[in-house]
Amino acid sequence: MTTRPPLATEKLSMLIGGRPAAAQSGDFFESFDPFTGKAWALVPRAGVADVDAAVQAAAAAFRGEWRTMTPSARGQIMTRFADLVAEEAENLAVLESRDNGKLINEMRMQCKYIPQWFRFFGGLADKIEGRVIPIDKPGVFNYTRREPLGVVAAITPWNSPLMLATWKLAPALAAGNTIVWKPSEFSSVSALFFGRLFEKAGFPKGVVNIVTGFGHEIGDRLVTHPDVAKVAFTGGDATGRRVYQAAAGGLKKVTLELGGKSANIVFADAKMEAAIPGLVSGIFAATGQTCIAGSRALVQRSVYDQVTEKLVAFARTAKIGDPLDPETQVGPITTLPQRAKVLDYISIANGEGAAQLLGGKIPEDTSIADGWFVEPTIFGNVKSSMRIAQEEVFGPVLSIIPFDDEDEAVAIANDTIYGLAAGMWTQNLGRAMRLPERLEAGMVWVNMYRATSPLSPFGGYKQSGIGRENGQTAIYEYLQEKSIWIDAGNSIPAPFVQR
Numbered sequence: 001m002t003t004r005p006p007l008a009t010e011k012l013s014m015l016i017g018g019r020p021a022a023a024q025s026g027d028f029f030e031s032f033d034p035f036t037g038k039a040w041a042l043v044p045r046a047g048v049a050d051v052d053a054a055v056q057a058a059a060a061a062f063r064g065e066w067r068t069m070t071p072s073a074r075g076q077i078m079t080r081f082a083d084l085v086a087e088e089a090e091n092l093a094v095l096e097s098r099d100n101g102k103l104i105n106e107m108r109m110q111c112k113y114i115p116q117w118f119r120f121f122g123g124l125a126d127k128i129e130g131r132v133i134p135i136d137k138p139g140v141f142n143y144t145r146r147e148p149l150g151v152v153a154a155i156t157p158w159n160s161p162l163m164l165a166t167w168k169l170a171p172a173l174a175a176g177n178t179i180v181w182k183p184s185e186f187s188s189v190s191a192l193f194f195g196r197l198f199e200k201a202g203f204p205k206g207v208v209n210i211v212t213g214f215g216h217e218i219g220d221r222l223v224t225h226p227d228v229a230k231v232a233f234t235g236g237d238a239t240g241r242r243v244y245q246a247a248a249g250g251l252k253k254v255t256l257e258l259g260g261k262s263a264n265i266v267f268a269d270a271k272m273e274a275a276i277p278g279l280v281s282g283i284f285a286a287t288g289q290t291c292i293a294g295s296r297a298l299v300q301r302s303v304y305d306q307v308t309e310k311l312v313a314f315a316r317t318a319k320i321g322d323p324l325d326p327e328t329q330v331g332p333i334t335t336l337p338q339r340a341k342v343l344d345y346i347s348i349a350n351g352e353g354a355a356q357l358l359g360g361k362i363p364e365d366t367s368i369a370d371g372w373f374v375e376p377t378i379f380g381n382v383k384s385s386m387r388i389a390q391e392e393v394f395g396p397v398l399s400i401i402p403f404d405d406e407d408e409a410v411a412i413a414n415d416t417i418y419g420l421a422a423g424m425w426t427q428n429l430g431r432a433m434r435l436p437e438r439l440e441a442g443m444v445w446v447n448m449y450r451a452t453s454p455l456s457p458f459g460g461y462k463q464s465g466i467g468r469e470n471g472q473t474a475i476y477e478y479l480q481e482k483s484i485w486i487d488a489g490n491s492i493p494a495p496f497v498q499r
């Protein structure tokens with residue numbers, strides 16, 4: 001058993017206007033460790049007044065020094081921040097693993113990688129260029145500027161707390177916006193430690209503000225606050241829809257990263273030594289709690305029995321246990337309600353007639369009985385029409401669906417309301433070139449799965465989201481273009497005619 005860091009007995013603080021802040025009510029809530037099932041940290045429970053204070057601080061910072069700072073100076077602060085995060089990466093990873101129960105190996109990888117986002121977007125800060133338009137009016141000079149939007153509300157889920165926040169904060173800050181960030185109530189601890197680094201890096205006070213609390217208590221105020229210009233949200237599609245509707249009242253700009261039901265397609269000509277671990281990593285890494293989980297394995301019928309047998313045998317060996325132990329391969333589910341939801345889907349799948357080939361219950365191992373675990377679960381002979389093949393489970397549950405040929409694989413892969421990601425495994429070069437454009441998904445991985453980078457766009461087709469994160473173009477989600485007209489001649493306007 002690994003040593004668990006001591007209970008964080010200190011009451012943690014939010015970040016408002018550059019200062020550590022308690023909730024104005026003085027209230028806190030407990031954050032739970034999903035492996036022990038016990039509370040381990042006390043997080044401020046913000047109310048509407050705290051949201052208002054944070055938005056006010058962000059709005060003031062937007063009008064202040066941050067607005068007049070050169071983009072190069074902004075970028076340098078972001079690079080300093082990246083260095084500080086790199087120094088703190090191990091501590092942050094432990095906090096994340098403790099708070100959301102995801103594997104320390106995964107949280108380490110993420111926390112070490114996060115600085116690259118701040119470096120990449122920090123580097124872009126002084127490359128946001130306008131255009132000179134060869135305007136069709138004599139004597140007139142017309143050019144454009146790309147300007148920040150103002151206060152951005154960033155709302156993030158529990159599964160990859162700092163990484164998903166970074167995907168919003170880095171481009172938004174590089175573009176010159178200010179931030180109010182609300183992390184998930186289930187994984188706020190790392191955010192509050194991360195928050196301590198902003199001032200150290202040299203961000204002016206109020207540029208980044210963090211409020212913690214419950215979405216149902218403060219989410220609506222944050223989204224509808226008149227001084228919030230844009231909402232950048234990652235979470236479930238039901239909440240995403242609510243956020244989108246609330247933001248529409250103020251005609252705010254919105255990006256949404258929502259759920260998925262991604263297909264991971266294995267053709268008979270795949271290199272099976274790669275495809276089988278690829279299927280496993282697509283669903284059981286992160287205990288299936290990732291929006292890009294390859295929760296539907298589409299397997300060509302001629303190799304269906306062979307792939308299924310090997311897959312089940314391999315998944316059976318997965319070491320379930322303490323997420324802080326680097327040997328562990330499958331950790332607990334982050335929240336108790338989420339575990340109940342996963343178990344519910346398992347019984348729905350059984351009721352629908354899917355063949356349960358592995359797992360399906362809470363592990364019997366008494367040494368992990370306090371944790372919120374569900375066994376890695378595999379269903380075979382799933383039909384695309386079943387709920388288990390259509391709805392996002394967000395847990396370690398894989399559905400295997402057989403197909404005959406390329407056309408059928410594409411039809412099944414595209415047969416959901418979602419369109420976040422897809423994977424495919426083949427040695428056929430033509431197929432590898434041909435298929436990605438037929439798949440309705442924002443990311444397609446060929447002979448690999450679950451790769452992301454600050455350099456490459458991430459986002460969903462269909463009901464998996466609106467807008468893109470990552471990649472150079474993500475910065476434009478946080479900018480607006482202004483057209484400036486100058487009469488460089490000496491003309492006297494005709495007052496009653498449009499020019």
Ligand code: NDP
Pocket residue numbers: 155156157158159160164182183184185186213214215216218219220223234235236237238239240242243257258259260290291392394420464465
């Ligand atoms: P939720 O949608 O429940 O929550 C996401 C965030 O929204 C949380 O911070 C939550 O706060 C907040 N929130 C809740 N209600 C409101 C409201 N009325 N107004 C504004 N904000 C609100 O998602 P989970 O945290 O449960 O995360 C899991 C879901 O996220 C999965 O379904 C998954 O598919 C999706 N996801 C998508 C990703 C993507 O990139 N496409 C990445 C990761 C996850 P609180 O925690 O206090 O309820």
